[in-house]
Amino acid sequence: MKAPRSKLASFLSLNQHRKRLGAADIANRLDQLNWDKLRDSIIDGDKLEYTYGSDKDLQTHLANLKREFVGHSELEYYHATLIVLIRRGFKVDEEFKKFEQLWYEHKEFLIQKLNTRWLISACDTFIDHSDDDYLKSLLMNAVILVNTIKMQESERYLTATENAKADDSRYSSLQNERLALFDGIAGFAVGTDDTLRNMRWRLDKLTQSHPLGGLLIEIFERVQKPNADTVYSRFRALHTRDKTAWWTE
Incomplete structure (x- = not known):
């Protein structure tokens, strides 16, 4: 069985570097957002559409991903965006702290509103990065x-x-x-x-x-x-x- 890629290998990977381009700007924008307001803001769109696979360009991937949350709250999409940043290796420790804080402050809302796909993605993220065994x-x-x-x-x-x-x-x-x-x-x-x-x-x-x-x-x-x-x-x-x-x- 092939071993998981090490943190150093992921950091040095050219492909992973390309997948992180623009992440700093996105993270900065996320930091300006108010979680309570995001809970009450609903994403507009013609229809909900699930992604299949992921685009290497981060901006394109997030734009595609947003269609999964048509009719849902902006906070659910914010949660998904944090997971994407973490998986693409952008300031993982910092982004995971935000992710963890989000869950402890809004766990009832997230458990009720997120579909099972994103609940499992949340589980995977905690398993990969939490210190809580x-x-x-x-x-x-x-x-x-x-x-x-x-x-x-x-x-x-x-x-x-x-x-x-x-x-x-x-x-x-x-x-x-x-x-x-x-x-x-x-x-x-x-x-x-x-x-x-x-x-x-x-x-x-x-x-x-x-x-x-x-x-x-x-x-x-x-x-x-x-x-x-x-x-x-x-x-x-x-x-x-x-x-x-x-x-x-």
């Missing part, structure tokens, strides 16, 4: 959770099984027989299993010990909402035993 360990759970779902749902697409429905006989077998998966791991008894409820109890206990623990819980709740169409939401729809439910209403 407990927080990094908490948020790594969210990253693993969402990345596993991305793989599983992408496999459904690749194998053209995204519209598959549960087989009644197999559903019954999961209730009455052990499904061997790998290395001693058994299948999930869809409908009654207490595995996810117990996992949720443990997550709640861990996240209550940190001011930003709600970030992990919000992501865990989102992946099983009925409109999410993930393995969590589909298994929730098939769940029949109330006392082993793993979600909150």
